[in-house]
Amino acid sequence: MIKLDRVGLSFPGDGAPTEVLKDFSLTVPAGRFVAIVGPSGVGKSTLLRVVAGLLSPNEGTVTINADRQDNPLPVVMVFQDARLLPWRKIEGNVGFGLEHGQVSAAARRERIHAALELVGLEGYGHRYPHELSGGQRQRVALARALAVDPDILLMDEPFAGLDAITRESLQDELSRIHAATGKTVLFVTHSIDEAVYLADEVVAIAGKPGRLAAAIPVAAPRPRTRGAPESAGIAAQLREQLAEPPAA
Amino acid sequence: MTRGRATVLAALGLTVFLAIWELMPALGVVPAQILPPPSALPRAFEREFSSGIWFASVLLSLRNYLAGLVIGCALGVGLGVATGMSVSFEAALSWVVRVLRPIPGLAWVPFAILWFGIDPAAAIFIIGVGVFWISYFAALGAVRAVDRDLIELADAFGFRRADQKLVKVILPAAAPGILAGLRTAVGQAWMAVVASEIFGVPGLGQRMMQASNLLASDIVVIYMATMAACYGIIDTGFVALQSRLLRWKR
Numbered sequence: 001m002i003k004l005d006r007v008g009l010s011f012p013g014d015g016a017p018t019e020v021l022k023d024f025s026l027t028v029p030a031g032r033f034v035a036i037v038g039p040s041g042v043g044k045s046t047l048l049r050v051v052a053g054l055l056s057p058n059e060g061t062v063t064i065n066a067d068r069q070d071n072p073l074p075v076v077m078v079f080q081d082a083r084l085l086p087w088r089k090i091e092g093n094v095g096f097g098l099e100h101g102q103v104s105a106a107a108r109r110e111r112i113h114a115a116l117e118l119v120g121l122e123g124y125g126h127r128y129p130h131e132l133s134g135g136q137r138q139r140v141a142l143a144r145a146l147a148v149d150p151d152i153l154l155m156d157e158p159f160a161g162l163d164a165i166t167r168e169s170l171q172d173e174l175s176r177i178h179a180a181t182g183k184t185v186l187f188v189t190h191s192i193d194e195a196v197y198l199a200d201e202v203v204a205i206a207g208k209p210g211r212l213a214a215a216i217p218v219a220a221p222r223p224r225t226r227g228a229p230e231s232a233g234i235a236a237q238l239r240e241q242l243a244e245p246p247a248a
Numbered sequence: 249m250t251r252g253r254a255t256v257l258a259a260l261g262l263t264v265f266l267a268i269w270e271l272m273p274a275l276g277v278v279p280a281q282i283l284p285p286p287s288a289l290p291r292a293f294e295r296e297f298s299s300g301i302w303f304a305s306v307l308l309s310l311r312n313y314l315a316g317l318v319i320g321c322a323l324g325v326g327l328g329v330a331t332g333m334s335v336s337f338e339a340a341l342s343w344v345v346r347v348l349r350p351i352p353g354l355a356w357v358p359f360a361i362l363w364f365g366i367d368p369a370a371a372i373f374i375i376g377v378g379v380f381w382i383s384y385f386a387a388l389g390a391v392r393a394v395d396r397d398l399i400e401l402a403d404a405f406g407f408r409r410a411d412q413k414l415v416k417v418i419l420p421a422a423a424p425g426i427l428a429g430l431r432t433a434v435g436q437a438w439m440a441v442v443a444s445e446i447f448g449v450p451g452l453g454q455r456m457m458q459a460s461n462l463l464a465s466d467i468v469v470i471y472m473a474t475m476a477a478c479y480g481i482i483d484t485g486f487v488a489l490q491s492r493l494l495r496w497k498r
Contacts, residue, residue: 077404087496
């Protein structure tokens with residue numbers, strides 16, 4: 001479970017600090033897939049980094065309740081760029097989070113294999129990142145996150161750089177993996193349609209500093225079909241919430 | 249251009265160079281004492297080799313070279329990486345670096361003699377100082393240039409301590425830049441070898457100075473060629489090692 005309680009964050013700048021998030025509260029129960037949408041620069045990525053512990057909020061509290069106490073990495077992140085280490089082969093990249101001395105070499109190999117299988121890249125372990133396509137690299141990044149078996153998966157526009165076809169196939173893959181593993185997912189995206197297609201609940205952030213504009217549950221049954229009428233209604237509702245006020 | 253054609257042209261260039269060199273003293277353009285023709289070199293080498301001086305000199309210089317190179321580069325890379333990782337450390341060192349950096353290697357000779365005497369240690373010191381700065385700035389620059397995103401990745405995957413970041417991300421990411429600097433150092437150290445032996449530490453450089461004082465220009469050329477050969481062998485080996493370490497690069 002993730003619980004953000006009246007979180008505020010500002011970056012120091014020339015003169016006055018820039019407020020990025022203000023009075024932001026959100027609770028994500030365990031196993032829920034929550035998508036965060038909103039225009040650029042509204043603090044979506046910042047929010048994920050706060051949850052990941054990469055940034056400390058100036059105000060409020062962040063509580064992460066891990067399901068298991070023995071996992072050294074209960075929260076893990078998938079970035080917009082795959083961010084693979086170019087000097088490591090795919091298997092080395094997938095095993096990156098398993099190098100805290102918590103798993104034996106044999107168990108590590110097994111988990112790397114399982115994670116690659118989960119994202120449909122079995123047999124690619126001995127290649128280097130530059131030998132893979134953009135979509136495959138993003139799958140590796142997902143496998144790297146899944147290999148550590150986190151309770152919470154943070155995803156920062158992970159499919160934004162991909163072409164439409166690859167993007168849709170990765171969305172389906174993620175839905176399947178989420179259904180199979182039951183992980184808590186916090187998924188940032190620009191795309192309202194992507195959010196509505198994937199998530200149990202869509203949270204809209206708007207304004208500067210970013211505040212919670214709407215939180216709308218998506219009740220459509222899974223597996224979902226693209227462009228189903230009820231999702232269209234929710235998407236329209238979100239667009240309304242996020243629309244810029246007309247210039248005076 | 250095909251590979252074969254390039255080799256033919258390279259061989260042709262070298263032949264023309266040697267021919268002009270041979271002809272200059274033969275035609276009396278320059279006296280043979282000033283410029284010994286290539287044809288005179290094998291005999292000079294044989295004399296130098298059979299007396300055992302050549303081999304002993306090469307061995308002594310090679311030892312100074314390797315010791316100076318390893319010590320200078322280890323300190324340079326170590327300090328460069330540390331400076332690259334810590335902004336406060338860099339700030340603390342910035343003026344010290346500005347004071348010491350412009351001093352040429354030769355200017356350290358008096359101190360080398362004072363501190364170490366006429367001893368191989370003095371030569372090793374001179375060589376070490378020369379390669380220190382090359383490897384220091386290469387490592388500093390390479391560490392500075394490491395993609396911040398990869399460091400954030402290390403953070404996101406729980407590698408929060410500086411030593412973990414160093415091993416997991418910074419050193420491998422900076423390796424291409426550091427190795428390029430080390431390759432420059434491998435060449436530069438040979439130039440320092442001559443400078444480090446001119447005050448009497450035995451080796452190639454000293455033997456060269458003796459020969460030059462005796463106007464034995466053929467011996468000087470022998471040692472010039474020896475040094476070129478040593479450099480060629482070591483550089484080739486280094487490039488092989490470098491491409492092995494960086495085989496992940498496209």
